[in-house]
Amino acid sequence: MIFGERRCCIFVVMLKYGVSVLICSLVFGTVAAQWRFEGDSTPRWEQVIARYAEFDRTRAGAELIEIGKDDDGSPIHLFVLSDGSGFSPDSIRAAGKNILWITNGIHPGEPDGIDASLLLAQALLDSDQLMGLLTNTAVCIVPVYNVSGAKQRSSTSRANQNGPAEYGFRGNARNLDLNRDFIKADSHNTRTLIAALTAWDPDVYFETHVSNGADHQYVMELLTTHPDKLDPALRQFMEERLVPRQYDWMRQRGLLMCPYFETLQHVPEEGLTGFVDGPRYSTGYNALRQRIGILSETHMLKPYADRVNATLQLMLGTLACMNEHPQELKKARTEARSNAMNVTLHATNWSIDTSRVEALDWKGYATEQVQSEVTGLPRLRYDRNKPTVVKVPWMNSAGYGSQVQRPAAYLIPAAWKEVIDRLRLDAVPMEVLTQERTGRVEVQRILDHADARSPFEGHYLHSKITTASEWETWVMQPGDVLVPMGHATDALVMEILEPRCADSFFAWGFFDSILQQKEWFSDYVFEDIAADLLKKDPALKATFDAERANDPAFAKDAWAQLYFIYRHSAYFEPGYRRYPVLRVMD
Numbered sequence: 138m139i140f141g142e143r144r145c146c147i148f149v150v151m152l153k154y155g156v157s158v159l160i161c162s163l164v165f166g167t168v169a170a171q172w173r174f175e176g177d178s179t180p181r182w183e184q185v186i187a188r189y190a191e192f193d194r195t196r197a198g199a200e201l202i203e204i205g206k207d208d209d210g211s212p213i214h215l216f217v218l219s220d221g222s223g224f225s226p227d228s229i230r231a232a233g234k235n236i237l238w239i240t241n242g243i244h245p246g247e248p249d250g251i252d253a254s255l256l257l258a259q260a261l262l263d264s265d266q267l268m269g270l271l272t273n274t275a276v277c278i279v280p281v282y283n284v285s286g287a288k289q290r291s292s293t294s295r296a297n298q299n300g301p302a303e304y305g306f307r308g309n310a311r312n313l314d315l316n317r318d319f320i321k322a323d324s325h326n327t328r329t330l331i332a333a334l335t336a337w338d339p340d341v342y343f344e345t346h347v348s349n350g351a352d353h354q355y356v357m358e359l360l361t362t363h364p365d366k367l368d369p370a371l372r373q374f375m376e377e378r379l380v381p382r383q384y385d386w387m388r389q390r391g392l393l394m395c396p397y398f399e400t401l402q403h404v405p406e407e408g409l410t411g412f413v414d415g416p417r418y419s420t421g422y423n424a425l426r427q428r429i430g431i432l433s434e435t436h437m438l439k440p441y442a443d444r445v446n447a448t449l450q451l452m453l454g455t456l457a458c459m460n461e462h463p464q465e466l467k468k469a470r471t472e473a474r475s476n477a478m479n480v481t482l483h484a485t486n487w488s489i490d491t492s493r494v495e496a497l498d499w500k501g502y503a504t505e506q507v508q509s510e511v512t513g514l515p516r517l518r519y520d521r522n523k524p525t526v527v528k529v530p531w532m533n534s535a536g537y538g539s540q541v542q543r544p545a546a547y548l549i550p551a552a553w554k555e556v557i558d559r560l561r562l563d564a565v566p567m568e569v570l571t572q573e574r575t576g577r578v579e580v581q582r583i584l585d586h587a588d589a590r591s592p593f594e595g596h597y598l599h600s601k602i603t604t605a606s607e608w609e610t611w612v613m614q615p616g617d618v619l620v621p622m623g624h625a626t627d628a629l630v631m632e633i634l635e636p637r638c639a640d641s642f643f644a645w646g647f648f649d650s651i652l653q654q655k656e657w658f659s660d661y662v663f664e665d666i667a668a669d670l671l672k673k674d675p676a677l678k679a680t681f682d683a684e685r686a687n688d689p690a691f692a693k694d695a696w697a698q699l700y701f702i703y704r705h706s707a708y709f710e711p712g713y714r715r716y717p718v719l720r721v722m723d
């Protein structure tokens with residue numbers, strides 16, 4: 138029992154770095170423990186790191202390390218809280234502990250978790266009772282992940298957010314949104330984080346945010362890895378242990394929490410949908426590594442201090458649950474890894490099924506349409522003097538868009554280094570061939586795809602990708618990389634390598650060079666060759682004649698007819714639209 142002893146102590150810690158006054162009051166007994174943040178300011182990155190460095194210097198249970206670099210060259214830190222089990226992944230695992238990983242400041246305009254984590258660290262280090270939460274768990278905190286974003290301070294980039302007075306910017310030094318970067322890994326930040334996650338392999342990944350969207354009474358919106366696409370063993374732990382404990386913990390402290398949602402139309406009463414976290418997002422990515430993903434999304438209109446305190450309590454509730462059920466969590470992860478090695482049909486391209494509607498209890502505010510002072514047109518207004526308790530339509534079932542049959546292995550030609558490097562970040566088992574090897578492979582040709590009209594996170598994303606398969610006997614070359622399946626990373630590998638997956642490297646444009654034809658013909662020269670080809674190939678002639686008969690426009694287009702013959706001849710380049718990563722079938 139963590140809060141069994143009746144004791145009361147008040148700490149007022151004047152942080153030397155500034156206006157923020159951290160008031161921590163710890164009350165045990167009949168009153169729930171409270172470590173409270175007050176004020177409306179958040180420290181600068183340098184101040185945050187200085188504070189953790191001080192913990193590192195002065196406390197036995199803490200260590201601050203550098204794990205890599207931001208795109209601007211700034212160091213990214215990790216603060217490890219571990220009660221007597223050392224400060225390396227090996228020593229912590231050897232002590233039988235699980236790991237809770239907290240990433241703050243991925244969107245530095247949403248700094249709630251930066252302050253909540255400072256308070257969490259202080260609370261755990263100052264209180265023997267709270268340190269008990271680390272009996273079965275170590276906590277790894279990334280104090281500020283998007284350091285270059287955190288350095289771009291202003292008071293204005295979050296137009297609708299209620300504090301703090303000044304904060305960082307969403308994009309990093311390359312203007313990348315790091316919570317869309319978990320597959321393509323364009324940024325140093327992402328490469329740093331994925332390598333660190335691979336080394337530490339946390340059991341629960343917790344990331345801190347502030348939500349936009351509709352107004353309501355809840356201070357916290359809880360976003361989890363979507364359960365429908367999570368491994369069944371992890372889903373059971375998440376739905377039966379973790380999420381109920383988080384809701385209980387918040388309820389006991391008078392903090393209202395609802396699931397993270399998007400409004401289907403204009404106001405919640407018209408329906409809310411859940412969110413499917415694709416692989417580009419942290420929770421979607423972590424689910425592919427058999428980790429439960431949690432996002433705290435405090436509500437933008439609530440005062441900053443209330444949001445920080447709610448974030449802290451959600452962290453403590455998560456930690457409490459992990460500490461109470463360590464063996465169950467271990468077992469669920471072991472089972473999930475074993476399941477992942479044996480999944481032969483991988484479901485992908487998930488989306489919310491809006492035809493499946495449930496009722497969600499909802500604490501909102503009355504809404505009205507009034508005339509806009511700006512446009513003269515109707516505008517929406519929430520009336521905070523009229524809280525409502527209603528049921529709203531809730532759509533949170535997800536379905537997959539397609540399934541991928543797992544091959545025996547993938548063969549990545551040596552030339553495609555970016556994708557090989559990306560797989561290495563996750564320590565995907567692979568073999569670099571040292572001599573020629575012949576194998577039966579499935580080749581995918583890109584039939585069609587849609588292109589985005591404007592860039593998204595530095596890429597013109599492809600969507601609606603269709604492929605056709607053909608089988609070949611293929612000679613693999615020394616230096617090519619063979620990625621054998623049958624590992625816990627299979628699902629991640631398929632999401633990256635299968636071109637039809639929405640976050641595949643093909644979809645992000647890394648294979649765009651195969652979409653361009655390199656060689657052409659001069660029509661006056663090719664006329665004679667084409668005539669000769671038709672004479673020698675009756676089957677080609679029959680197809681050509683049928684096309685002319687069926688398509689009047691084609692029959693009138695001399696160039697199109699020559700190109701048709703060119704495309705069906707040995708002159709046409711074999712690599713055009715041929716996806717270079719091969720599926721090895723045996």
Ligand SMILES: [Zn+2]
Nearest residue numbers: 244247346347
């Ligand atoms: Zn965010």
